[in-house]
Amino acid sequence: MKAIEVLKPDEITIVERPIPACGENEVLIKVKAAGICGSDVHIYHGKNAFATYPRIVGHEFVGEIITIGVNVKKLQVGDRVAVDPVMACGHCYACRIGRHNVCKNLKVLGVHQDGGYQEYIAVKSENVYKIPQHISWEIASLIEPYTIAAQVLERGRLTADDQVLICGAGPIGLIILQAVKMVGAKAAIMDVLATRLNRAKEMGADLVIDASSSDVTEEMMTFTNQEGASLIYEATGNIKVLETCITKIASPAGRVVVLGFSTELVQIPQVAIMSRELEIIGTRLNRGKFPQVIEWFDKGLLQPEKVLTHTFRVYDAKKAFTFMDTNPAEVCKIVLTF
Ligand SMILES: NC(=O)c1ccc[n+]([C@@H]2O[C@H](COP(=O)([O-])OP(=O)(O)OC[C@H]3O[C@@H](n4cnc5c(N)ncnc54)[C@H](O)[C@@H]3O)[C@@H](O)[C@H]2O)c1
Ligand SMILES: [Zn+2]
Ligand SMILES: [Zn+2]
Known part of the structure; x- marks a missing residue:
């Protein structure tokens, strides 16, 4: 063979x-x-x-x-x-x-x-x-990449009441977006590539932010009525994006789910995490999510063809x-x- x-x-x-x-x-x-x-x-x-x-x-x-x-x-x-x-x-x-x-x-x-x-x-x-x-x-x-989304939904404890920011509109960010919209939460997504953001819009993003021309923090504050995002998925793999999310965009009591595997050092003052009781949550691969995703596909709840x-x-x-x-x-x- x-x-x-x-x-x-x-x-x-x-x-x-x-x-x-x-x-x-x-x-x-x-x-x-x-x-x-x-x-x-x-x-x-x-x-x-x-x-x-x-x-x-x-x-x-x-x-x-x-x-x-x-x-x-x-x-x-x-x-x-x-x-x-x-x-x-x-x-x-x-x-x-x-x-x-x-x-x-x-x-x-x-x-x-x-x-x-x-x-x-x-x-x-x-x-x-x-x-x-x-x-x-x-x-x-x-199915396997969608199990990554199933995993991050669990890790971030997503609910329909969340105001979500997804960083990165690559395949993983877009797949997470579909899953977040399936649950019914309000979702913004950011990237620097217009084509990827256009895809995100077609998939139902409530707000797309072009980070090359807009201030993501400002856009997110307006989007969340000055509260900040209750749940952030970092799927650019860029540590500067992660720093901004933790220090500026997460709402008090928010969760930040980290997908990227950069080995670079991230600079965050302790107090940024402490004072708002932020949760910084790692996520890796999937934990027994295949049956759930196969059911989502079977019922046509997502748009993998996009x-x-x-x-x-x-x-x-x-x-x-x-x-x-x-x-x-x-x-x-x-x-x-x-
Ligand atoms: N934890 C896990 O289990 C798991 C599984 C799969 C992928 N990943 C990770 O998730 C991330 C996303 O995966 P992918 O396949 O979609 O990758 P990708 O590289 O295709 O997508 C990343 C996107 O982020 C955008 N981006 C990069 N820097 C940016 C910045 N500074 N501002 C705005 N946008 C920026 C890029 O334009 C790109 O569209 C990667 O870091 C990958 O390693 C993690
Ligand atoms: Zn993969
Ligand atoms: Zn073991």
Whole structure:
């Protein structure tokens, strides 16, 4: 079979590999579609602190089961499935309290272990979720990024009464926007790219802020009747944006949910957090959110088709990565088809 491997930073190629064996607690999946995430591109460019090389990337993938292990009871050959890439040890502190997505010994398919950009992959059956027939492979490959939104909704304790600011209208910011609007909260979103903000408007944002020409703090104060945002999702990955959110935009008793994984130091006076009892909340991957997102997709509660802008054949993965790098304004989500 063929696989797409990042040999080392900035070197991606098609390699020939044997079809993996199916373990007794695993299923063998014929991969049908796989999304490209910003983090896949970061691994390609050697900018992901967690990745090791060589690596078959891809953690947003779906496919059809072609073999099941002898111990697997709840799945069948022919099932259409999505794969949760999060794998945990089950015995560290985080795992013991049910927070396995931040397991001390966390392994993520496509990051620490080979992922979905290969024709066949064997995965633990407990990571596999059936998807309804009516959802296309391309759309189904977006389930994983929507689990990020499901996770941030939980982490930020979003309610319909919140006045939300989403920083960044990239694929993740837009997906969060859709989820926030599904719940019914009032949502502003900011970015510096007009095309991305236009997409946000089409998806129902109550306010879009172009940070290259407007003062985000002022706009947010007007938007919230001078209260400040009760809930902020930081999805630009820019630490200056995070600083502004914490020191100026969050309302007293507000929550700031941090998605980006910059290693740069953030400068915040303690008193900014203390005096308003702010909550600064980390979020990583998802904690068992696949069933919930599959239900959202099944019921048509979201608009994943508005996020998916381009498809490429998997053998053109390198071309797709370059296209994503060079056309940020045009691209939202690229999906590789098999
Ligand atoms: N915590 C998690 O589980 C998780 C999962 C997926 C992605 N992420 C992170 O979430 C973030 C968003 O992911 P994405 O795929 O949408 O990335 P992206 O790079 O496509 O989107 C980021 C957006 O932020 C905008 N931006 C950057 N700097 C800005 C600034 N100073 N002011 C205004 N806008 C600015 C960019 O124009 C871009 O549209 C990234 O940091 C990513 O690493 C976290
Ligand atoms: Zn991703
Ligand atoms: Zn663990």
